[in-house]
Amino acid sequence: MIRKAFVMKVYPDKHDEYEKRHKKIWPEMVEELKNHGAHNYSIFLDKETNQLFAYLEIEDEEKWRKMAETDINQKWWTYMENVMETNSDKSPISKDLKEVFHME
Template structure:
């Protein structure tokens, strides 16, 4: 994901105040151990999360709370039409277990 310049503190503040109904939706979808990292030079946000077996994370974009969150974040991030955060896949390069 891509943060807009000068928005790092605001991004952190909004996530520090994550809405309880969004947190519940993420948990119910099977998401846990979720972290977002910022590359301060490029303003790229990198998210890492774990999904439980039989998760329903693919259904999150249809939830009203998720769409409200996207609208809430659209002014500080690069977004697609509909305010979904702009995302792109990364090529795995190394894994150590």
């Protein structure tokens, strides 16, 4: 497994809405994430900075990159656009983090 972590930002007044939408994540979105090799996916919120920290494990980088091209992922990005910082293609603005320590 490949461990990945990244940060994003949610709008200050949208914390509850962001969480609500993820508590009711679409089953077809979860299925597609799994189909693209995602496991152990978690997102954490720092309410003081509005920063989201995401962690997941993937099977393969290329397989994971193709997730962005799926119809359901494009639909999810559109759905989430009004609650978080996004790029012009509606993808979340995100920054990958470098792993500097891991313990099993």
